Amino acid sequence: YGIAENSDGTLRGKPIWFVRYAETYINLGHPDVGKLFNDNGQTLRKYNDFLFQVAVAHDAAADAAERAELERMYVLLTRHLLDQGFAAGSAQGTLHHLGYSMRNFYTAPVIMRDVLRRAGLEHDVQQAMEWFSGVGEVKLPPAEPGMDIDAFNTSLVGRLASIVMLPDTPVKAAWLEAFSRWVDNGYKVTEGTGPCFKSDGTVFHHRRHYPAYAVDGFSGGAVNAVWLLSKTQFAVSAESHAVLKRALLEMRFYCNLRSFPLALSGRHPDGRGELVPWHYARLAVAGTPDGRGEIDPELAAAYLRVAQGKDAYTRLFAEKGFAPEPSPAGNRVYGYNASVSHRRADWLVTVAGHSRYLWSAEIYQGANHYGRYLTHGSMQLLADGDPVSAFGSGFRQEGWDWRHIPGTTALEIPMERMKADIRNVDTASGYEEMLLSDEAFAGGVSHRGRDGVFAMELHEHDKYNGSLRARKSWFFFDNRIVCMGSDIENKAEGGVHTTLFQNFLADAADPLVVNGEAVTQFPYRAELAGGAVLRDNLRNAYFVPKGRVVVSKSLQRSLDEETDAPTQNNFATAWIDHGSGSVSGGGYEYMLAVHASDEEAARYARELPYEVLRRDASAHILRDRPSGITGYALFAAGKVGEGLLESVSLPSLVIIGGDGEGLTVSAADPDLRFYEGPSDEVFDADGRRAERSVYSRKWIDNPSGESQLEVVIRGRWQSADDRPECRIEPAGENTALIFTCREGATREVNLIEMK
Template sequence: MKINQLANRLNLFVLIVFLMGTNMSIIAQEFEHEKLWSFEDVKQKQWTLSKGNTISSSESHYKHGEKSLRWSWKKNGNITLHQAIGFEPFNPDGENKSIPSFAVWIYNEQAVDDHITFVFGTDETDNCQFSFGLNYKGWRAAWVSYERDMEGMPVSSMNRMRIEGPKSIQKGQLFIDHMFLCQAIDSRHHTPDQQVPFVNKGTTSNWLIQQAASLAEPDMDLPSGISKADQKAFKNIEKRFQDDILKKQTVSDKTVASLQKQFESYGIQRKGKHIIGLPIWFGRNAELYLPYITHKQAKTFYNATHQNVKSYFDFMMKVASAHANSSDVNQQQALENMFIDLYDHMIDQGFAAGSGFGTIHHYGYNWRNYYRSLFIMRDVLARNKRLSEAVEGMQWFAALGEVFEKPVGYGMDMDAFNTQVMGRLASVLIMDDSPQKVQYLNCFSRWIDNGLMPAPGLNDAFKIDGSAYHHANHYPSYATGGLTGAVRMVYFLNSTPFQVSETAHDNLKKALLTMRFYCNKLHWPTSMSGRHPEGKGKLVPDHYAILANAGSPDGQDAIDHELASAFLRLSAGKKSKYAKAFIKEGIESEATPTGHITMPYACSSVHRRNNWSVSVRGHSRYLWASEQYLGANLYGRYLAHGQLQVMGAGDPVTQTSSGFVQKGWDWNRFPGTTVINLPLDDLRADIRNVDQFSGYEEMLFSDEAFAGGVHAKNNNGVYAFILHEHDKYQGSLRARKSYFFFDDLIVCLGSGIENANAERPTETVLFQNHMAENDPAILINGEVFKRDDEQFKAQSSWMMDNKGNGYLLPEGTIYVKQGLQQSRDESSEKPTEGSFAAAVIEHGKAPKNASYQYCVLPATSVETLRERSKNPSYEVINQTSDKHIVYNKESNETGYVFYEAAQNNADGLIKNTNLPCIAMAQQTDDELELNLVNPDLALYSGPADEIYKDGKRVERSIYSRPWRPSPSQETVLELEIVGKWKTTDKAVQVKLLENGNTWLSVVCQHGLSEQVRLKEMK
């Protein structure tokens, strides 16, 4: 049933809870639905009870509403609810990939080494069951799948649930609340814990491994004692850690009074041995309501109710920070009392060792201040005899046991660097100094070191080419969070026995330096924005300073001058403790980066000169084109259809100053792309839950392996890819696109452009820029463009856009427009508008073998454009469906793109190849420099990993692909080049052919450039 069909069944009501002993009322908005059992009123007729067992509504403990079901049981007793369970078997072909599950919360006042059993049946027949452990005190939850997790065989006719009590205890009581008899839950998110360890067996999600990690034992030796070096390391690491997380503040009586008022809003009270207060929830628990509310509503459901655990932990951190900064004894005592009450209520609510809340997925974003506050208050916890319990809880949630076993392969989930590393380190540092603490830190250091190493395949986090990974692609917006943790780990551990290796340190440094190259000045390109094409994403300068303070990777320098110099440029002279220290050391700001880099694991290349940068991105059978979620990037299908973005306007350079503004942006017209221009309704993503490996999301691939670039000594380069849109949309769209980067110009070629859409035009976008108030006018052949729009035939024409970028247009039909345009927000879909200028090369409707040629000159002048249009410095030698070849006179370089293996090529030095490839050649006198690449990442071989239905590719998630973690395989690229040549490079095989030419072979891997230097034989 659809969400809108269920809207009339949804009741969100306001429950005013008056808490005894406080002067205020807490207004809590709670979810109510006929399928949710809240037990505000227990209907005895629905239940049958064995002798000695009783049930009633109780106000003693509650998770939802004001009451729960109190079950007073006796040994071997049971209670039975007579109610249709509502189970229907999972349909793998259905639209919803969630699985039917039971969900419940249970409060236990006394931990016992026993369990209860939930048995579901039809009339007198038991069909399926599961056990729930009782060795805990407080609230615990369970999400249990009927078909996957329970014993037995569930059936649709089930009409009762029996709960069997403990068999080893004479009597006791439990409190049951917030129960769903059958609810569809995402199969990835059921969390095993100490109560239901059998749930979601075999999950590899880094979010759900607490139970498995809790059983692990360290495989590294336990030292016999603590060395002086270890003791010194403990102090240094703990000081660095605390200095990082604890900010200085002035604490007054007014500060404490304000905190006290906020504390009272939680209504925490002690009643005998128990504590009560406002129920606290992990935000993801609201996903239980997804059949009846939207994903957007679920994300923030508990925020307005003051019940979200993130806010609770944030408040605990405020109290901890005030306590640490106060020197007043009375203030400290008041803050200590508050903190202990908050801590005890947190434990009672189930935020304790062994608990998984039903689901704990993506919890790390909410837990940061949990670890920080407990670490800061470690002395308070010890004084109140709670430190041992706190350490156990921290190590449970941090899943510390994962580090106890040697990692199997290089890399680590970027989310772990973002959300787990600080907690894991805190959970070790909070321990008393002991040999075990040394052992744990050794294991932790090994785990961090391994995580920083170049990861294979599409695994997180950092690649050999400087890409930073998440969701199986280069993803800077996730990387910034990951880098926040990564640089701190290297800094905290440096110059101690626990520091990371030089290789790991250097790989992290490469990721940072690469990021500052593809970002300009701070902002990354739109094509790298993932599902957030907002123009706001940018790097964090402090990352460079923190890693600089960890010293150089080889340990020779206490400050890494290269990173410190980068920081000074990126921070733009802003005053900071880092800048002050670096300047004192005589370190100066770096010059603006210049050159050319290829990023094969990002399907991108970046070219820089002066203050401008140009990025290009495609996609392939390995790397998706665009990530789209419900409510995120709904119109960004064309982000990686060959987007060529110039960022060079403004001081500093930003996305906005360079022309990208989301309000009013035409989502059909990312610069450089070849697309079918569609109405927004047709361009909007049709986001589905396509399998049980993923949620509601879309990440589409092509079936082409050819995508990547080559560079010549990181100065110039060539990028090319074969465009083939996925069959979910315009699967007939094909093109072969190339970009030749020669110093201050980029030659752009396209051939083989075709599709079957006879209703909508196909076009290649030259530019789309927001029109700011003081922008210069668009020029066409030196004349100011004054019309709203115009179509013209290019004949050695030139244009200059409103951001100062030039375009040489040898031929083609050009359409130019400027003025106010309407669009929609990429997330909310609300109407937007803005003033924009755009120009495209038109290919008509349903083109066959169309082509284009143009040249971009970033941040140029009218004089230069006029001269270049008359006397181009480049020559297009070949532009066919199987190859593009361009020669640049000024640099004496020839770029080659062979989309198919070259066969008897008569244009240039390269005659034959055994594989498709990209090359750049420069010949001077009797020397030849060849830069070569096989752009195929070779994560798997053979035809594209696609499944077809009715001759078309079926949409599948990236997470379902078995080759995803596979390392890039070596391929041997063989070439025949004209003339007789030799080399001293032992990695290159060379032999002379009978026809007077030279054969050579080069091993390629990772899509990285290979350089070959040859000398002519005379």
Template sequence: MEYYKFKKLLVFFIISVIYTGCFKTVSAQEFRHEKLLSFEELNQEKWSKTKGNNLSLSNKHYKNGAYSLCWTWKKAGSITLNKAIGFIPFNPEGEDKAIPSFAVWIYNENPVNDHIKFVFGTDGSDNCHFSFGLNFKGWRAAWVSFERDMQGEPVSSMNMMRIETPESVNKGQLFIDHMFLCHNIDSRHHTPDYQVPFVNKGTTNSWLIQQEASKAVPDIEAEKVITEEQIASFKTIEKRFYDDIVKKQKVDGKYIEKLTKQFQHYNIERKGAQISGLPIWFGRNAELYIPFIDWKEAKGFYDKGGQNVNAYFDFMLKVATAYVNVKDEGHKKQLHSMFMDLYEHMVDQGFAAGSGLGTIHHYGYNWRSYYRALFIMKNVLRSEGRLQEAVEGMQWFAAVGEVFYKPEIYGMDMDAFNTQVMGRLASILIMENSPQKVQCLKCFSRWIDNGLMPAPGLNDAFKIDGSAYHHANNYPAYATGGFTGAVRMVYFMSGTSFKVSKEAHSNLKKALLTMRFYCNKLHWPTTMSGRHPEGRGKLMPDHFAILAKAGSPDGNETVDNELGAAYLRLVDCKKTSFTNEFLQQGIKAETTPQGHISMPYASSSIHRRGEWVASVRGHSRYLWAAEHYIGANLYGRYLAHGQLQIMGFGNPVTANSSGFVQQGWDWNRFPGTTVINLPVADLRADIKNVDQFSGYEEMLFSDEAFAGGVVSGSQNGIYAFILHEHDKYQGSLRARKSYFFFDDKIVCLGSGIENDNKDRPTETTLFQNNLADGDSSLLLNGVVLHDKELEVEGAENWMMDNKGNGYLIPYGNIFFKQGLQESRDESSEKVTKGNFASAVLNHGKAPQNASYSYCVLPGTSSDNIRKAASDPGYKVLCQTKEKHIVYNEGSSEMAYVFFEAADENNVGIIMNTSLPCLAISKINGESLTLNVANPDLALYNGSADEIYKDGKRVERSIYSRPWRSSESQETDLTVELNGAWHSADQKINTVITNEGSTIVTFKCKDGMTQSVDLVRK
């Protein structure tokens, strides 16, 4: 590291390379460190060679710097580097979960069906080895773990590396570059390929399955003859795909000059059968340079020098798009030549079938333009005799073989919908029409269909409740990308022989409509922002329009009217490419959605009235409280401690206009949460790589199963959860929290609040809002608040915040604050400032069995809240640690939260229950409507899946949990009702007891609401 400190890490430099008597300038960003062997110079004394084997430096091919190590042999033998390997065995108890590995790039001019052998040893004795296949032309890489992937037993004393020639080739030449003898690499990321198929054996990582997928054979038999209907389907799908990716543009001489200048940056030249130019890298390769540079530097390392393949593929797409738009034949030929140079240089750099590039994890985000560009240039590739090679390359990177297996479990990684489906489809559509193309597309359609179905457990992508999943939780930020691919797949194949099923189509539609329900109008709540609590996340209206054009799931509508109406509302009927089409078909914008939904797999409930949306979110032993990465959401620990966010203020309504602004935000005070108020520095996430299933990230769980909601007639509902913070931080904090959503009000109750922190206060936040022009006045009992700080004790207080929301506070110590406050940026940690108003209920330090009760009236007026103060329209009938029961007068509903199974309850009609549960009952004369839910997702039985050390829960990643993919288990919930009741529905199991009560049994699953209508007997 001292060497590194006194040398510049990153340098921009000019390399002069002689090509056929001419000097060429290549601008690149290079990494320098003593651990990286870049072969800019050669110390022959460090190397020993058997007879007929020679080493030299060469600028003919290079991957890093200006030179590579050229190994030429004229007879079988080996070369040996005499140097300490630097191997240190992996310590599973250590903080670093990366594993010691060897990394190298090799260039081969002449493919052979054989391999070279890398051997590592100590003082002439061999310790471990691996083989590297040579059946390729161009650059290839390998990341190989010493302990997991190599044969033999590596030891710390290893001090030599020997490379042995292939047995079947008496003479040959290879170029070696960018070598790390031993470097710690994330164990999840080594990628198997044709050269090193044994690497990371058995990986199921969706990014790394190219090698396994390449061996797959379709389980659907190929038809002998392709039908006219299938050919017509190909044409329809290909046209839709082409129209979607090709944008019309003017291509004139100026634009050609611009493209030519960009093209020259890559310095591509041909010399006989060889091609060379600026080295192109997949950005993730720079992760090898960590910890010598930090992750932020590594992330964009190849961008500045224009070497990142993402930009390279984008440029290829630019050239391809220009080619199909240009009218001048001279320019067309120029673009043809330019594209083929780019294509062949790309292949030469290792972006070809069979190549894993060392690592290819999360590559999909960078490959989008690759598939599009090659698909567009199908005819050009065919004319150059490279079409089959292109198809093979596309199908390798798209891992098309994965679709050849009949899926066993519903669902698909959301990243696949986001980054892979377009590429997979393109790599099939680019094939020449044949029975094999039909076979592939049938498999693909089946794979898409399966991926859209409700996935079990915490698997991606779509759930029975409308949640859209990634990272084992509802995650709109990832879902928007996933929707981009999913809606296109359904639309492209709609009305053809390859369309998806009604059920799959319906489930996707439900996920979209659910997103528009919890967003207002476009923005989703901060509770669902994952590791990006910035208040800027929003849905994409085009998703609704594209899926609408696929028709209704049942096929009765050529354009789905419901989705079309949703789209028109989301864009305010503004003129777009879709608006006129929908309006001409008589579709009108929908009215603003109203009602209530529960999302068990998001641990959330959503309530809508008028133009406002209220969302609440908690967490449990199944669903994490917050996601933290290095440089992302460093302070948002309390995001799901029961945050109740109201979005209904502003034009347009957004999270920011409704009060959440990150600059200056007090991370202790998310509305609705119960927390221990800590200094901002103490809130910073201590992010670790806790196991080999995960990276540097933090996603902490409770050990409580009770978290979820119940819905009454799609209009009202309850959400409740048991809060128990993880022991990594304030593990003594506990509370039992409930939210009763009745019409235009939300009754919030808390009981059993306790912790042992005697230094800091425990608070429940009523509101925290940014102060902005156009805000309403802040009121306390009708008096405008001008105080910077104010404490209020007593009963029957009411408040109005500055965003038009009212609060009834029957009791409690209220602390109010307004003015300039200082905080930290969630990503950069820089100091931020902003003007805010906040009010909290102060429970004191180290409270024991504390409680609170308040009611929120969103989007109200001071007159309405004043009236509600004297006649709230609800009654809290029971508020203990075991149960919360509230009666709503307006809807005549009794609402119950039984944190523990009800036992001889005498409030309302429910007497006993077999399990903790939530319920809403409504008696209307001689009839009873009962809605119940078991909020336990029941992904596993028994006590919480926790490991304890010194009496405290140990941090573990969600990805290490064996139950993560488990189906929700069905549970029997029995409810005993006061009085004799029966149902006309024979499927409803009711038993009248000798005492005259009625026992009803419900089959509960997925945390969903179960409803029954009964009549008095």
């Protein structure tokens, strides 16, 4: 940095460049003024990171001469930073988005407090810490619940550090009380698409569930704040502690073992995103939310499973008698994410959609250029690897065909045409793409926490192919997932495909089984006209009773999702071909059996374990023979007349199953109802939906509206529950169940037949 002291005591050195200054120059027409400073390593973030490294090195140094030199360096660096304008009261044109660049600025002074005091800089640095962290905000009573996850990540520790640097007086205690109140409010559950904690355990950023930002927020401050303040008078409330715990436990359910599902990876669908094990351990040692337990047993057990390590936390929890939890099992719907997670044994199946409230994909310049189909009904298996991971389960970004994401119904066009056209569409957004559908139906229902149904009305945005539509459903029973589609429409040029699987081939000779025949040759391509029975290279079986099925083993060529550079790899891929160009009234049906045994595969090839009762524009209805459960994806209200279900008052999802003694009815309204009526789309002169950012929508902070869903079932029934989640009324010879629905959540009631 060329820092040196002049003879008069002033400093000389290179300027420190904050990346947001570039925006001023961009507006003045300069193409890339930041490049000069970036190339010279003079950015504010690198400077503060280096300050922190010097502080840590000083703290660890055993040699006196080395320690003295590090102290000299740190003092010079600090004086230069203050001299360059990073001092209290200085704005320098803009102070927004300081977070990542200033994070380590706040931590280093706490380590180097004695050094700063000797240099006469302690007060000036503490004041700068207050100024840039915006800690004054904590003195204000919170006006709204919740906090941006980036504030947890980039502001929280800086604000706490600025308070820690104060002298130990009653004023400091008052600051800590105010800080605790501010932090506590940040964990409160919020409505609409606002940040950040939701009632279903999802964590929002950029107006959707975003695990990648969640883990950064947990690392940056959300977990540490609860831990640091625990067991003191400044501890957060039991309610807030429980909200954070819930978010962590849900994350370990919708991830496997640590990997994020591709559709939950935000703008970085590269397979590398994952949860962070130490979050579970550190929150565990903060105690139980009610303060009664020194160590939280659920979080300790979760840590032992996801960490699989031999560190100090593992030893501590083992000494206290904790054991790793078994892999979670069950079916959970995340209404705020239009997704469902279905687990058994050590595997996870994730299905993800989008709607008029929840965007389909986040695409930036330099990130996720080809990910437009990520939530077109994608179905990903995280089931393999040692330990289980996205890469062990068949994903590789290199060579990945973004047009054939498993589960999706999508158009196959040249990969170059898949690249997003990223624009700055309004003053509420930057250069990004986050397209919404105009359909409200996307969500699911769980049954007894074990099985489930998920469905969506797919309509691609007019920016690309507004003619593509489909009604899609998934029925989950143990390791069997039945997938159905109807009313597939398309007018654009290209093949319309519903993808079964796309798996990386570590060995080109890895076998597939196609209609009972093992296929080891490479390359390979088969077009099967009358359906197919397939086994992929990861022991999963696919049963397609009819339709044209294409199976391929080939060297796939693709483009890097960030750089557009050519990539390639060997993959096994299979899809149902609905035709090219104009498609009307297309449909499909297939069953996936996860890690099917040879006996299962042979049995299901002889006879499918389900019966399709209906598959049309109004309803997809299926009865699972082994369990006797019937699932209903009802895209329209009115008479149903299949199984025990007579009618519904709203488009909805219903599951009905009995155990011989009684009946369980599970129901959900998948419409989040952030607003009512027609979609709020705006149309251009050609009648096409115009691209608008989610941030510009008036409804984004509205609460999820309530709906009254009436489910009429045949026969006379009464509640077997002490506190049923519905009102039960006679309806002639039938029974009306009136569920109060909200947030896409499952409502469930247990019934017994009236004698």
